[in-house]
Amino acid sequence: MAKFLIVEARFYSHLNDMLIEGARAALQAAGHEVEVVTVPGALEVPGAIALAAESGQYDGFVAIGVVIRGETYHFEIVAGESARAIMALTMDGIAIGNGIITTENEDQAIARADPKRKNKGGEAAQAAIRLLELREKFA
Numbered sequence: 345m346a347k348f349l350i351v352e353a354r355f356y357s358h359l360n361d362m363l364i365e366g367a368r369a370a371l372q373a374a375g376h377e378v379e380v381v382t383v384p385g386a387l388e389v390p391g392a393i394a395l396a397a398e399s400g401q402y403d404g405f406v407a408i409g410v411v412i413r414g415e416t417y418h419f420e421i422v423a424g425e426s427a428r429a430i431m432a433l434t435m436d437g438i439a440i441g442n443g444i445i446t447t448e449n450e451d452q453a454i455a456r457a458d459p460k461r462k463n464k465g466g467e468a469a470q471a472a473i474r475l476l477e478l479r480e481k482f483a
């Protein structure tokens with residue numbers, strides 16, 4: 345059994361609830377322990393994961409959040425920079441699944457957050473589980 349931390353950017357609560365449901369189900373089905381912490385937005389997720397990884401208390405991480413395009417360039421910054429920073433942490437050997445969905449509108453986000461539809465939360469959890477397996481295989 346491993347210990348996973350879900351770091352959620354709670355910008356759209358109802359969508360996060362679905363993403364977390366999917367992620368938690370996948371992690372628990374694989375026999376892992378799950379904790380959840382909350383940050384304001386997707387830009388804070390990589391930093392929170394870095395802090396938690398430094399603590400040595402967790403084996404893997406799932407980033408959860410929703411970024412929906414608005415009127416300005418800020419979508420590109422929030423979506424792109426959170427993904428880039430999470431990828432950089434992954435390249436440092438931290439097992440992270442990225443479940444921060446980035447969409448043009450809420451309908452697209454609902455389809456991807458719903459565990460009974462595209463289940464992107466569960467998908468991200470499976471990715472984190474696999475990366476942890478590989479880290480242990482290559483250790």
Ligand SMILES: Nc1c(NC[C@H](O)[C@H](O)[C@H](O)CO)[nH]c(=O)[nH]c1=O
Binds near residue numbers: 354355387
């Ligand atoms: N617009 C969205 C944000 N914006 C907030 C940023 O993530 C960040 O919290 C703020 O800039 C303070 O540093 N965050 C999301 O997760 N989703 C959005 O749609």
Ligand SMILES: CC(=O)[C@@H](O)COP(=O)(O)O
Binds near residue numbers: 411413414418419
């Ligand atoms: C993704 C965002 O930053 C977005 O929610 C903000 O909307 P806007 O670009 O209209 O300020």
